[in-house]
Amino acid sequence: MNWAKKQQRLGYLFILPNMVGVILFFVIPALFSLGIMFTNYKYTSPDIAWIGLENFDRLFHDPVFYVSLKKTALFLASVPVSIGLAFLVALVLNRSVYVKSLLRAMFFMPYITSGVAVSFVWMLLFQPSQGPINGFLRSIGIEHPPGWMSTTTSSMYAIDIIWIWFLLGYNMIIYLAAIQEIPQEQLEAAKIDGASTWTTVWKIIFPLVSPSTFLLMITGLITSMKTFGMIEAVTQGGPGGSTTILSLFIYHNAFRYYEMGYASAISWVLFAIIFLITMIQWVGQKRWVHY
Amino acid sequence: MEIKPTKIGSTVVMLILGLFMIMPFLWMISTSFKSPSEVFQYPIQWIPSKVTWEHHLKVWTGKDSFLIYYMNSLKIAVICTIGATFLSALAAYGFSRVEFKGRNALFMFYLSMMMVPPQVLFVPKFILFDKVGIYNTHWALILPGLFTIFGVFLMRQFFMAIPHEITESAFVDGAGHFRIFFRLMLPLAKPALATLAIIDFSWHWNDYENALVFLLDRDLYTVPLGMQNFILEFNIDYNGMMAATSAGIVPMLLVFLIGQKYIIQGITGSAVKG
Numbered sequence: 001m002n003w004a005k006k007q008q009r010l011g012y013l014f015i016l017p018n019m020v021g022v023i024l025f026f027v028i029p030a031l032f033s034l035g036i037m038f039t040n041y042k043y044t045s046p047d048i049a050w051i052g053l054e055n056f057d058r059l060f061h062d063p064v065f066y067v068s069l070k071k072t073a074l075f076l077a078s079v080p081v082s083i084g085l086a087f088l089v090a091l092v093l094n095r096s097v098y099v100k101s102l103l104r105a106m107f108f109m110p111y112i113t114s115g116v117a118v119s120f121v122w123m124l125l126f127q128p129s130q131g132p133i134n135g136f137l138r139s140i141g142i143e144h145p146p147g148w149m150s151t152t153t154s155s156m157y158a159i160d161i162i163w164i165w166f167l168l169g170y171n172m173i174i175y176l177a178a179i180q181e182i183p184q185e186q187l188e189a190a191k192i193d194g195a196s197t198w199t200t201v202w203k204i205i206f207p208l209v210s211p212s213t214f215l216l217m218i219t220g221l222i223t224s225m226k227t228f229g230m231i232e233a234v235t236q237g238g239p240g241g242s243t244t245i246l247s248l249f250i251y252h253n254a255f256r257y258y259e260m261g262y263a264s265a266i267s268w269v270l271f272a273i274i275f276l277i278t279m280i281q282w283v284g285q286k287r288w289v290h291y
Numbered sequence: 292m293e294i295k296p297t298k299i300g301s302t303v304v305m306l307i308l309g310l311f312m313i314m315p316f317l318w319m320i321s322t323s324f325k326s327p328s329e330v331f332q333y334p335i336q337w338i339p340s341k342v343t344w345e346h347h348l349k350v351w352t353g354k355d356s357f358l359i360y361y362m363n364s365l366k367i368a369v370i371c372t373i374g375a376t377f378l379s380a381l382a383a384y385g386f387s388r389v390e391f392k393g394r395n396a397l398f399m400f401y402l403s404m405m406m407v408p409p410q411v412l413f414v415p416k417f418i419l420f421d422k423v424g425i426y427n428t429h430w431a432l433i434l435p436g437l438f439t440i441f442g443v444f445l446m447r448q449f450f451m452a453i454p455h456e457i458t459e460s461a462f463v464d465g466a467g468h469f470r471i472f473f474r475l476m477l478p479l480a481k482p483a484l485a486t487l488a489i490i491d492f493s494w495h496w497n498d499y500e501n502a503l504v505f506l507l508d509r510d511l512y513t514v515p516l517g518m519q520n521f522i523l524e525f526n527i528d529y530n531g532m533m534a535a536t537s538a539g540i541v542p543m544l545l546v547f548l549i550g551q552k553y554i555i556q557g558i559t560g561s562a563v564k565g
Contacts, residue, residue, distance in 0.1 A: 007390055010468050014385030015397070018378045021438030026404050029415035036414065043418075089308065096298040097305050105551055106309035109316065112547045112554065114497040116515045117536040120522055121315045124322075124529055127331065132318065135333030165312065170558065177559035226408045229499040233519050250410040255504060260414045267410040274406055 037265040043258035055265035065266070067241055068249040071156055072225070075245050078160040078167075079220040083213065085164065086171030091201065093172070094179045104176070108169035115166065115230035122162045123149060123234045149235055152242035159231060159243055163224070171216050178212040179205065210289045218281055225274050246270050316540070323347060323534040330529045346534035350521065355509055357538045360517030367429055367513060368495035371436030376488045379442030380480065384472050386443065387450040388458055398447075401440050413504050420505060431505035432513075436495060442487050448560060449483035450476065486557030489550045493543055514539045 040051045059065050093103055110118060125133050126148035137145035148158040182205065190200050206213075228247040231237065237244035237252065244252070250270060254263035310317075317337070322330055323346055325339040350357050385391075386398050416435070420426040425434070453476070461471050477484070499515040506512060512520060521535040547554065 011385050011389035011391030015382045018382035025435040029412045032415035033411050092301050097302045103305050103309050106313050109313055112493050113540045113543055114515055116499045117539045120536050121319045130331035132335050173555055247410055254414050264414050270408050271411055
């Protein structure tokens with residue numbers, strides 16, 4: 001056996017153990033799912049029939065689907081907010097603070113904790129009549145603070161606040177690393193030219209960290225599209241479906257109503273949306289990302 | 292060290308913001324030691340007038356004790372972490388050090404799989420696991436947990452940063468790939484392995500979705516399910532709720548405080564230098 005052939009075989013040998021798992025637990029289920037989405041498969045009924053595109057027809061006539069799309073958009077709005085806040089925090093932390101590593105840890109802490117647990121803590125903090133957050137709002141003169149998770153109009157904003165808080169530390173860490181890689185000469189040159197802090201931040205630092213912004217937007221939106229556990233645990237999508245984002249809508253169809261075929265069809269719609277958003281960002285990056 | 296007023300100013304502002312970030316944790320811990328009448332007292336009573344351990348005792352010794360959930364979570368998280376870290380390193384070595392046909396195409400395929408939402412996989416996995424007989428067993432979490440695409444990606448990033456000269460000179464000296472991997476690369480990649488292990492452990496410890504879909508029996512529950520179970524059952528017992536969430540969160544907070552350096556390095560290393 002010649003050298004190149006042996007290399008070839010060895011390469012596959014290293015990858016094989018992991019690839020077996022990826023095939024078993026990613027590729028095969030994905031293909032299987034592509035099959036069930038054309039059936040009326042219901043876990044509770046033994047009859048399975050090929051129904052073609054009927055699941056999609058049903059989906060596009062399902063009013064809950066459109067509500068969940070709207071809720072998903074409202075949920076995704078938290079991503080750029082969290083990224084923007086993270087940029088400001090990273091700027092200050094990078095410039096001049098004492099106890100930098102302590103501060104970094106404080107901001108990062110939410111990110112490594114269980115989303116389910118922190119949702120429960122926030123649920124109590126948001127408690128409308130007696131909770132500390134509304135207690136604070138009343139103390140500063142707001143007589144009718146929001147009902148947070150208890151009303152259909154405010155529940156998604158409450159979830160947004162938790163999500164902004166949750167993602168902030170991760171976004172900040174990425175920005176901190178990116179800001180530290182900016183060549184010091186560029187900033188000094190700007191200073192000599194008399195650029196104000198404002199100009200330096202928006203005309204120099206922000207464009208230079210744009211690859212990080214791009215990465216955070218892509219990964220943040222993808223992660224958010226997939227998330228549902230922290231919402232399911234505390235609101236189960238309610239009140240009145242007001243926090244049923246698309247990923248939760250899929251979960252309910254699959255494991256509450258056992259509509260496996262229908263759920264599979266929606267899950268591929270979710271994939272299509274993720275793919276589309278990623279592609280749009282990929283194409284759009286040329287306009288604002290500077291490598 | 293020279294003391295600058297602006298530096299003090301921004302430190303104070305950041306400390307206030309930082310306190311806001313960890314406020315939910317502080318409130319959670321404080322509430323878990325309070326009496327029921329003090330839970331919603333405003334202004335917030337940060338130090339309870341009388342510290343009580345009753346709620347924590349209830350969480351740990353009740354009908355479904357957190358002890359069981361802890362053992363289940365530990366078992367799953369430890370096995371998955373060790374397996375996934377090793378298998379990721381192995382594959383990453385193949386992707387970064389061995390030249391073979393189709394390597395880049397295969398790696399691109401791996402990366403594209405990261406875009407597939409877990410919702411696509413939940414239904415088929417549920418049906419398959421049910422047919423094979425591992426639904427409602429820990430195997431349903433352990434077996435898929437042994438494989439992570441992100442782990443391969445992360446380890447490959449680290450291996451790429453190790454100079455090729457090091458492995459090539461070992462190759463010239465007659466060492467084979469397996470020898471180079473075990474004797475050279477793994478020891479060099481210790482910090483990277485620690486990073487991946489900590490990140491992976493935190494995923495499995497915090498994983499709620501998989502446990503929710505694949506576990507049914509209470510004695511199989513992991514910590515996040517146990518926590519939810521406790522809260523649904525005693526939803527008026529706010530002190531107990533906070534004792535239960537403390538039980539779920541505090542171990543991860545400790546892991547983070549100890550391994551902070553590795554976690555932050557791993558996350559920035561995999562994202563920024565990509």
